[in-house]
Amino acid sequence: MKQRVGSLLREKFDRDVVLEKPKDRSFGHFSTPIAFSLAKELRRSPMVIAEELSSSFGEDDMFSAVESVQGYINFRLSETFLNEYASWALNNQDEFGRSDKKEKILLEFVSANPTGPLHIGHARGAVYGDTLLRLGRHLGYDITAEYYVNDAGNQIDLLGLSIQLEGQANILGLDIEWPESFYRGEYMTDLTRDAVEKFGKEILTDESRQKELALWAKDKVMELIVKTLADTNIHFDTFVNESSLYDDWDRVMAKMGVGIYKKDDKMFIASSSKGDDSDRVVVREDGRPTYLAGDIVYHNQKFERGYDHYINIWGADHHGYIPRVKAAVEFLGYESSKLEVLLSQMVSLLKDGEPYKMSKRAGNVILMSDIVEEIGSDALRFIFASKKSDTALEFDVEEFKKQDSSNPIYYIQYAHARIRTMVAKSDLSKEEIEEVSLKGLNADADSLLFEALLLPEVIEDAFGSRQVQKLTDYLKSLAAKLHKFYYDFRIIGTEDEAKLLKLLEVVALSLKTGMSLLGIEAKDRMVREEEEA
Numbered sequence: 001m002k003q004r005v006g007s008l009l010r011e012k013f014d015r016d017v018v019l020e021k022p023k024d025r026s027f028g029h030f031s032t033p034i035a036f037s038l039a040k041e042l043r044r045s046p047m048v049i050a051e052e053l054s055s056s057f058g059e060d061d062m063f064s065a066v067e068s069v070q071g072y073i074n075f076r077l078s079e080t081f082l083n084e085y086a087s088w089a090l091n092n093q094d095e096f097g098r099s100d101k102k103e104k105i106l107l108e109f110v111s112a113n114p115t116g117p118l119h120i121g122h123a124r125g126a127v128y129g130d131t132l133l134r135l136g137r138h139l140g141y142d143i144t145a146e147y148y149v150n151d152a153g154n155q156i157d158l159l160g161l162s163i164q165l166e167g168q169a170n171i172l173g174l175d176i177e178w179p180e181s182f183y184r185g186e187y188m189t190d191l192t193r194d195a196v197e198k199f200g201k202e203i204l205t206d207e208s209r210q211k212e213l214a215l216w217a218k219d220k221v222m223e224l225i226v227k228t229l230a231d232t233n234i235h236f237d238t239f240v241n242e243s244s245l246y247d248d249w250d251r252v253m254a255k256m257g258v259g260i261y262k263k264d265d266k267m268f269i270a271s272s273s274k275g276d277d278s279d280r281v282v283v284r285e286d287g288r289p290t291y292l293a294g295d296i297v298y299h300n301q302k303f304e305r306g307y308d309h310y311i312n313i314w315g316a317d318h319h320g321y322i323p324r325v326k327a328a329v330e331f332l333g334y335e336s337s338k339l340e341v342l343l344s345q346m347v348s349l350l351k352d353g354e355p356y357k358m359s360k361r362a363g364n365v366i367l368m369s370d371i372v373e374e375i376g377s378d379a380l381r382f383i384f385a386s387k388k389s390d391t392a393l394e395f396d397v398e399e400f401k402k403q404d405s406s407n408p409i410y411y412i413q414y415a416h417a418r419i420r421t422m423v424a425k426s427d428l429s430k431e432e433i434e435e436v437s438l439k440g441l442n443a444d445a446d447s448l449l450f451e452a453l454l455l456p457e458v459i460e461d462a463f464g465s466r467q468v469q470k471l472t473d474y475l476k477s478l479a480a481k482l483h484k485f486y487y488d489f490r491i492i493g494t495e496d497e498a499k500l501l502k503l504l505e506v507v508a509l510s511l512k513t514g515m516s517l518l519g520i521e522a523k524d525r526m527v528r529e530e531e532e533a
Contacts, residue, residue: 115218266285349397356397368380
């Protein structure tokens with residue numbers, strides 16, 4: 001709706017027009033302060049300009065009233081427009097809220113090291129990335145979801161060593177000296193047992209096979225990561241292995257030109273010339289590349305694939321890493337403005353008000369799979385999408401097990417189920433409901449209809465601002481309005497039953513579409529709803 005109104009006003013005024021929703025609905029559905037921006041240009045009072053502009057509309061099928069109020073122009077959508085839009089939405093449910101943006105985007109997210117299971121910090125970035133993906137694709141963007149597998153460097157070597165030490169200590173019974181840093185947890189015990197079954201016990205003491213063991217273990221861990229993501233309804237189109245990039249090292253380094261230089265037997269990127277705090281080491285004295293080296297080759301490969309825009313979702317601890325990667329992109333000859341880096345903050349988890357216990361399977365973190373098992377994928381996805389990604393998040397898992405209005409995901413799913421049950425209880429046919437006109441609704445019903453039809457604007461805003469919590473906020477608000485309407489007005493058996501059920505079908509469509517974009521199931525039946533409806 002907002003897009004249609006905005007498009008009409010842009011054509012009429014020959015400029016982009018800011019549209020707002022008045023807090024007081026009695027002023028109308030939309031309002032614009034355009035008269036204030038024109039006042040300086042025209043050297044006239046905003047009130048006079050607003051009065052003249054509002055009177056210039058005359059009769060328009062889209063609006064039932066266009067009025068000036070203290071310099072603002074208020075628009076009230078007509079019953080004809082709202083009825084036609086609602087009918088179109090119900091008859092074209094798969095198209096509701098869709099656009100055709102025609103832009104290719106490469107979206108990289110999660111990219112956790114393949115050395116252990118995903119923890120709740122990874123979960124937040126995973127849900128955030130997948131929700132952006134769903135929103136963007138709904139809007140017509142051609143988006144590729146990519147996982148960058150860091151399967152080179154010290155962490156992979158340490159994985160092989162950790163399995164050998166685990167096996168020497170707990171399978172061979174040897175007295176060993178544990179290093180300061182190593183991977184631990186039940187998943188390591190499982191990996192070690194599987195390694196012995198595949199390779200035999202001799203691999204536990206053969207240092208020459210440590211790399212072979214590490215690469216095998218890396219693949220096993222990736223299988224575990226992919227399963228955990230799939231259990232949360234998250235899937236990737238492509239996986240890029242860091243280890244596959246280094247064959248292109250010499251070509252990419254030559255391409256960097258003056259962006260790379262040697263000093264004290266190290267190779268540096270001259271990132272300080274591009275706004276970084278200092279130049280950064282790319283290759284150590286012993287010839288081993290740093291983590292940044294792999295990222296340089298990876299981003300060159302990304303840009304050579306020819307997308308229009310590139311989005312990376314990183315943990316908040318990578319904030320300082322952004323300028324050096326953007327510097328590399330510029331040295332490689334690309335526009336760093338095409339690279340957008342979004343940050344995802346860590347999570348604090350409680351259970352009955354107390355810190356959640358660390359997972360024995362992972363050793364020292366809370367596993368994503370444990371939380372999915374405890375509260376379900378729908379609740380986990382809603383929680384991690386419900387707050388701006390670059391702000392801290394704390395929640396209590398017990399709150400999301402409750403089957404009442406204090407649990408927002410239950411409250412939203414219950415709203416959808418309540419509508420489905422009311423429609424099922426009606427003696428009216430699907431055709432009788434869909435063909436009735438929505439003209440003549442009371443003020444509360446009109447407000448509910450308008451709110452339900454706002455979903456396309458919410459989708460556009462949530463993706464454009466990269467703030468997916470705007471969708472969860474909208475769904476909570478719409479569900480609350482639905483529940484209030486249900487308690488305030490009798491529906492089944494009234495003269496306006498068909499009209500009100502059609503209105504609720506529009507609400508159900510917005511709830512279901514919104515939940516789908518969050519990767520959440522829209523339930524048709526729920527226990528409490530069956531008891532009360």
